[in-house]
Amino acid sequence: MRGDGRVEAALFSALAIAWALNYPLSKMALRYADPLQLTLLRFIFAILFLAVLMPRGLRPLRGLRTNALTALFGALDLLFSTLLWFEGERYTTPSVASIVIYTYPILITVMGVAVLGERMGRWRALGVALGFTGVAITFSGDLEVYGATGLILLLGAALSFSVAAIIYRKYLVGEDFARVSTYHLIYATILAAAISAAAGSPIPPAHSMTSLLPLLLVISFPGTAVAYTIYVYLYSRHEVTSIAPYLFLVPALSVLLSYVIMGVSVTWSELLGFVPLAAGIYLSSLKR
Secondary structure, three states: OOOOHHHHHHHHHHHHHHHHHHHHHHHHHOOOOOHHHHHHHHHHHHHHHHHHHOHHHHOOOOOHHHHHHHHHHHHHHHHHHHHHHHHHHOOOOHHHHHHHHOOHHHHHHHHHHHHHOOOOOHHHHHHHHHHHHHHHHHOOOHHHHHOHHHHHHHHHHHHHHHHHHHHHHHHHOOOOHHHHHHHHHHHHHHHHHHHHHHHOOOOOOHHHHHHHHHHHHHHHHHHHHHHHHHHHHHHHHOOHHHHHHHHHHHHHHHHHHHHHHHOOOOOHHHHHHHHHHHHHHHHHOOOO
């Protein structure tokens, strides 16, 4: 990456850890709330945190077109991807959910080249191929174990997330990243509230909120408010094909954190998949 490498490496590390932590914590949170309830509460809490952390982001965006594109960005990047993820994770383990969703780096790389005209060097292309191989090996036996429903939903989340990043890079990259980050969350929250009202999905009962609140605070603060701000900031400075390969780190961390937090066993295929995955991340960092 160009720019202040140490600062951006630290920011990306925080992003990867926060997003990886979301998977086991969301699996636990779904015991107390359905996917729509958890999504809406996650967004509401994240807005409150963002208002304190980055008040400049609350300054209104100018122009109907910019606001409409930001709303579309929020719907795809946050709302639809999150609903598909939470629903899909009900059928799988947290580690499998993160692994399937993180076919995202392959999807976004293909779209970046095809839609945005970005270029990849031979090492980055090889790195993405190895990263994909690592992901494929890691969840090679899971379709048989968990069935197709959850995996299809999770792949839908990956596709939604990928299209959102393309929209941001193509149409919104010239806007202030703080305001885009804040308002794409605000618009996603408004849409989630409307869907929740139409579906008649009430807030979880008080006894569930007692157990849900500690999990929700972590998912909403580092996992959403901080992580998505870092994500938009990095994409405001770098092409998608530069960022995407490093995101293979998230499922690797998620498998580790799922084991530490929930005791989910790590399989040999998951361990074997980490080898090409790590090699892919390293090769993607080579500037050739």
